[in-house]
Amino acid sequence: MRKISREDFIVDTVVYIVIAFVFLVTLYPFYYSLVISFNNGIDAARGGIFLWPRQFTLDNYKAVFSNDQLLGAFFISVSRTIIGTIASLFATSLFAYGLSHKKLLFRKFYFSLLIISMYFTGGIIPYFILLSNLKLINSYLVYIIPSLITAWYAILFVNFFQSIPEALKESARIDGANDLVIFGKIIVPLSTPIFATVALYMGVYHWNDWYSTAFFTQNKKLRTLAYILIDLINRSDLTSILRGGTTQKDAAIAMQTFTPETIRMATMVVVVIPIVCVYPFLQKYFVKGIMVGSIK
């Protein structure tokens, strides 16, 4: 047993103060948003709410989910997250499955194309011109198509597929199965961990993306929830937030209970909640992902 030295004591104190600080500073903003989002808006504007709602209400959420614009954005976000994730899993895994065959003709050439695309890009302007010429600007498909294949995830897939024993594929081939059947019946069921990892990556990307909405669409019907949030930040008057959707009467009643601030908080909570819900899964897989990435 060794004694606790003076240095030990000081180091421990500093360490615990720092981690307590990081812990609180990281979590509190989320908690505070949650508290404010459940509080009466007019009351919240008076300040002094830190730990618990003072005048509890669900009105902020009712307002969010009864507003056509916000509700529309919610559905766009949900649908692009589901469709975009599934489509990109499908495209990226098939591409990677092809690349994972060691005897694939022109394999080196295909791989060079993939690797070069990771290190060099044309930049945003030529990319915008591309989307514009493909008629993807102002189209729902701009959320789905450009993210179908991500080079980095393709490489994660290739690495995983190559770790599956060749003998399994061989025996299926002898039984007369073609590559398509082998992929569906053998490879996919054995690769759930990598599918889960990439699905989570893609899902988070789609859910959080506001960039495509801001720069590649003008149509109000294509707005995503993340984008709406930015829109809400830039507006301070309620009428413009609630324009369209709620009727005059609703708005008049609502005026007394919520403010732009509480609406913003409620929207923010709606955007953050799904991420927090998948977080336990995320962190399990993500950490593996980043480790592979960094050691590369």
Place this chain on the structure above:
Amino acid sequence: MKKLNYGSLPSKSKIWSTFKEQKYIQAFTLLGVVFLLIFAYIPMVGIIIAFKDYKLTSGFAGFFTSRWVGFKYFIEFYNDVYFWPIIRNTMVLSLLKLIFTFPAPIIFAIILNEVRNNKIKRVVQTVSYLPHFISWAVVAGLLFSFLNQQTGLINQVLVSLNMVDEPISFLAEPKYFWAICVISDVWKEMGWWTIIFLAAIVGIDQEIYQASIVDGAGRLQRIWYITLPSIKETIIVVLILSLGSLLGGGLGGSNFEQAYLLGNTVNYGVSNILQTYTMTVGLSKGRYSYAAAMGLIQSVISLILVYTSNYFSKKISGSGLF
């Protein structure tokens, strides 16, 4: 096309029959290749418009058919009234992040490693990288709420502690802009990059520590003489990565998001950076060639930064990324 090597020289018909045998996997791969050619390689070719007078209506053909103008747009950018402010703002923001955001995860990883209670350690670490997965749209929303002049929590606290006489309008005052960017960047990305450094620390041979304890080394000495030198390689790799993306905002790559989301007419003098100006000129004003020229400048600087930092890291420490 480069010389392809398929073992011993096959005949054309042999290649064709192999190709047919592989028809499914070739089809899968080729679909992906076509995707890459379209979405990655066409824009690369498109960089050419920085030297041309490109109009959106001329389509892809316009990449080649537009009139050459040489360095016209580069010269125009240099003479732009915003040129020097943009260069200054981009450099200051990037360098501040390099100074603060880069070392933060190293320090935090070392601190976490000193936590003896494994449960606390794991909980704090898990919490610390949650913000990495949160959209900048949300972070901007949080900042607006917390920094609000009337209702913001920061002002409430400052006023109640009598630290300020009047609530401060943080986001409307240019002098706070850089600090807000750096602090929010550290808040969002520190925990995430800690993962890498902590993994490197965990990989250190425990016997070295045991031996140093026998020799009478204190905890600070162990950190300084064992932990830090042992993770030197990881630090260098991450440093090269952040230098390569210096102009984008380093590890978090958040310069654009911050300048775009937190920028407003009041702080334009400090929030106008290369990336946001490229967007304004290119997408809002439709001056694609001019904007492409600015984008190209940024890519070239980044490329030079990666190569030089890699070169120096090889010279100094004998290790680099490539």
